[in-house]
Amino acid sequence: MIVAGSASQSLAVALSAATGRDLAAVSFEAFPDGEWKVNVGGSDADGGGGDADSTPELAGEEVVVVASTVSDRAHVELLQLQDAVREAGASGVTTVIPYMGYARQNEAFLSGDPVSARAVARAISTGTDRVVTVNPHEETVREFFDVPATSVDAAPRLAEPLDDLADPLFLSPDAGAIDLAPSVRDAYGVGETDHFEKTRHSGEEVAIEPSEAPVEGRDVVLVDDIVATGSTMSESIAVLHDREVESVTVTCVHPLLARNARLKLARAGVDRIFGTDTVERPESVVSAAPVIADAL
Numbered sequence: 017m018i019v020a021g022s023a024s025q026s027l028a029v030a031l032s033a034a035t036g037r038d039l040a041a042v043s044f045e046a047f048p049d050g051e052w053k054v055n056v057g058g059s060d061a062d063g064g065g066g067d068a069d070s071t072p073e074l075a076g077e078e079v080v081v082v083a084s085t086v087s088d089r090a091h092v093e094l095l096q097l098q099d100a101v102r103e104a105g106a107s108g109v110t111t112v113i114p115y116m117g118y119a120r121q122n123e124a125f126l127s128g129d130p131v132s133a134r135a136v137a138r139a140i141s142t143g144t145d146r147v148v149t150v151n152p153h154e155e156t157v158r159e160f161f162d163v164p165a166t167s168v169d170a171a172p173r174l175a176e177p178l179d180d181l182a183d184p185l186f187l188s189p190d191a192g193a194i195d196l197a198p199s200v201r202d203a204y205g206v207g208e209t210d211h212f213e214k215t216r217h218s219g220e221e222v223a224i225e226p227s228e229a230p231v232e233g234r235d236v237v238l239v240d241d242i243v244a245t246g247s248t249m250s251e252s253i254a255v256l257h258d259r260e261v262e263s264v265t266v267t268c269v270h271p272l273l274a275r276n277a278r279l280k281l282a283r284a285g286v287d288r289i290f291g292t293d294t295v296e297r298p299e300s301v302v303s304a305a306p307v308i309a310d311a312l
């Protein structure tokens with residue numbers, strides 16, 4: 017049985033198709049004071065009616081909760097889903113976190129800082145037997161969970177929409193994403209790989225140092241784990257256009273595309289943007305479901 021978080025409904029449907037597991041009925045509701053409430057397989061989930069303590073479809077089931085923690089509300093919602101599933105008598109709970117929020121706060125950067133990734137991982141661990149993440153910002157965040165945690169690589173899925181590239185160059189915008197460009201190139205089948213060097217000056221200010229790889233007249237595919245504010249990618253695109261690139265496609269596993277990221281990318285001259293459905297956006301044209309299914 018698959019239980020979907022509100023931000024991962026499309027991915028849960030794809031995962032249901034990929035695994036043959038049924039989708040549980042789930043509903044989401046906000047109280048007037050802003051607090052959030054879910055209902056799993058019970059009286060509210062299919063539109064009302066029924067007994068508040070009858071949740072027969074989950075009793076004795078191995079349940080997979082699929083919920084990207086894209087917001088603070090989504091974090092609370094995940095804890096609620098886990099609690100409801102346990103309460104309904106699930107025999108086991110696997111929590112799939114396609115996009116793990118707070119994973120980039122994986123260390124205490126200043127004296128007095130929390131390790132936020134550890135804090136949320138510990139909370140999530142209380143309601144599950146194991147965790148599956150997709151391209152977490154750093155693999156080390158898996159160690160913050162108190163239950164077995166694995167990660168899967170959805171980057172090869174990003175090759176699927178690419179076709180007829182001219183002399184392609186697969187480029188990571190920084191050394192942190194150095195393994196992702198070869199991963200997409202290998203799935204595409206042909207092309208060179210390289211990476212830029214990035215220095216981050218603040219949340220939205222980055223400087224990109226280009227590589228020596230020739231880009232003139234080539235189709236370049238930029239590959240990163242996350243596009244958040246779009247600063248990393250827009251600076252990279254600007255560098256490429258200074259060097260008379262033929263086209264620039266921006267790809268990422270997690271297309272957060274926060275605030276004015278799309279405008280930044282458009283103004284920088286991007287030709288195409290797409291990502292996976294770990295974060296559900298109009299640009300989420302490929303599904304991470306097949307690689308998640310393999311890990312279940």
Ligand code: R5P
Binds near residue numbers: 242243
């Ligand atoms: C950072 O190391 C990540 O790999 C991404 O490059 C970064 O999170 C992108 O953030 P933004 O879109 O805000 O530049």
